[in-house]
Amino acid sequence: MKVNYKKDLIMGKSTIREVLKHRTNILKKIFTCSKDDSLIKDILKKNIRIEYLSKNKLEHLVGSVSHQSFVGEIEKRKYLDIKECKNFKTIVMLDNICDPHNMGAILRAAECFKVDCVVFSKNRGVDITPTVSKVSCGASELVSLVKISNLQDGISKFKKMGFTILAASNEEKSMDITKMDFFEKFVVILGSEERGIKSLYKKLADFLVKIPLLGKIDSLNVSQAAAVILYFLNNRPC
Amino acid sequence: MKVNYKKDLIMGKSTIREVLKHRTNILKKIFTCSKDDSLIKDILKKNIRIEYLSKNKLEHLVGSVSHQSFVGEIEKRKYLDIKECKNFKTIVMLDNICDPHNMGAILRAAECFKVDCVVFSKNRGVDITPTVSKVSCGASELVSLVKISNLQDGISKFKKMGFTILAASNEEKSMDITKMDFFEKFVVILGSEERGIKSLYKKLADFLVKIPLLGKIDSLNVSQAAAVILYFLNNRPC
Known part of the structure; x- marks a missing residue:
């Protein structure tokens, strides 16, 4: 599946939960097709923007069907020298x-x-x-x-x-x-x-x-x- | 992908190599779309029957694209009590x-x-x-x-x-x-x-x-x- 997005993305509920918990500052935006997951409350509590997308669009974003309805856009990854x-x-x-x-x-x-x-x-x-x-x-x-x-x-x-x-x-x-x-x-x-x-x-x-x-x-x-x-x-x- | 075969099957080169080495007796037949892999010689040496199938048919057999051109039919698995x-x-x-x-x-x-x-x-x-x-x-x-x-x-x-x-x-x-x-x-x-x-x-x-x-x-x-x-x-x- 082709990915058609150039930003650094993460996906999956546990992944987003861990990043939300330990590195909130790098999370720029969450894309989701879910309306009633407990994760949504946690995201909103941390003032992270949510954008609702269809399941199909989420799949295209990450080139995978394994997103569990949640994709996160993060700041451009920094690599150490x-x-x-x-x-x-x-x-x-x-x-x-x-x-x-x-x-x-x-x-x-x-x-x-x-x-x-x-x-x-x-x-x-x-x-x-x-x-x-x-x-x-x-x-x-x-x-x-x-x-x-x-x-x-x-x-x-x-x-x-x-x-x-x-x-x-x-x-x-x-x-x-x-x-x-x-x-x-x-x-x-x-x-x-x-x-x-x-x-x-x-x-x-x-x-x-x-x-x-x-x-x-x-x-x-x-x-x-x-x-x-x-x-x-x-x-x-x- | 739907599997349309009722026998016990294994797939992948390393898998078949290990079974060929340690449990030759359970291998009934190898399906492959490859003609020149070194594994073929080893299979023939052990007198295991080879059946040539298209890549597409191998995929349907195991319901996966990860067969690496080799699928093995083995004896019905025995489970211990x-x-x-x-x-x-x-x-x-x-x-x-x-x-x-x-x-x-x-x-x-x-x-x-x-x-x-x-x-x-x-x-x-x-x-x-x-x-x-x-x-x-x-x-x-x-x-x-x-x-x-x-x-x-x-x-x-x-x-x-x-x-x-x-x-x-x-x-x-x-x-x-x-x-x-x-x-x-x-x-x-x-x-x-x-x-x-x-x-x-x-x-x-x-x-x-x-x-x-x-x-x-x-x-x-x-x-x-x-x-x-x-x-x-x-x-x-x-």
Whole structure:
């Protein structure tokens, strides 16, 4: 479905609820085809403008049928520059995550485990679409984002700033993430399901890391792996 | 899209690869519109019959465009009876998981963390569709399944067999899953994103359990929660 709107949009009730609760200031307008949802009262209480649109028009706005009758227009998303990350501790970098469900779920885990920012490529993988925002449950607007054209260059910059680079890759030589030492500041790179992390990025990493699995299938879905890895990296003893 | 085929079907290249590798005997026939994929050689090596169909016909067969040119017909799925679970240690029970992506990803985590079986309701939530099989990466055919009409009755039977019942629910009173004692045999119940676990099932549970989160959003996606919880329940010291 083609999207015919140029502004930054979010969609879905939970997404709008979370953004309304934690970042009201970025919400410019809500489009809805619903007249009697409790969410409408909450939107009006915060003095956000509501514009009523048909279900069909909402679908065209976001290029999806999954809007749950609510679409939000937000201020143009601001992306951090890598330099602004120098005092951060926990960074997730995404290489070529193409599935909006995985992208959204990774952003949600990043928010739940208080990652300082998520870095992703302008050219490789999905952008922050309304579907991503919905799956992320609003995390797309709660987590700081860095969008760069060259991940290799990004990795080098993070290394210079003192970050340990971890690449998630289920290989025999990879270290067990649940048994690793504490890192004061680190970047964890997650790659696409189909191709994994680009081999050049794996070479640049300080460690390859994996989750110990017991079954026949040798990897979790990337968003599940993100949740397990982020739990461990954020909860190890200092 | 309407499915017009009554047999049990799986789809997607990784799914078919995993089933071909670990449960060749259940594969009756492969439908494909591809002529030159390396997967075809592997299928022929195992003496599985191939039937060539147009892309359009494959779509109609599985009611989805995500078949990646490969659909497999498998033997009619066999479901275990609860009685057959009595010597099991680790069971996942699903209450009303309606999203096939979540269902598939939970099955994948169940396989990766060697859960003995997954119990789900005949009436509440999604069935094992071709989409579920694809997202599960073939785990739908590698994990034992129990399909029952009454989860309440199921919980009572598991309790009588000596299982500790854990219900995943992010409430203040819930226990931190990462700090819990070892259970010799347990059932962990996971509920839908929208409504969580039915309150009756939570009352029947021995413990409510949660993952400690640090951010503003108060829950992970259910399949991510499944991965983190299953990791902890399967890796605690005895």
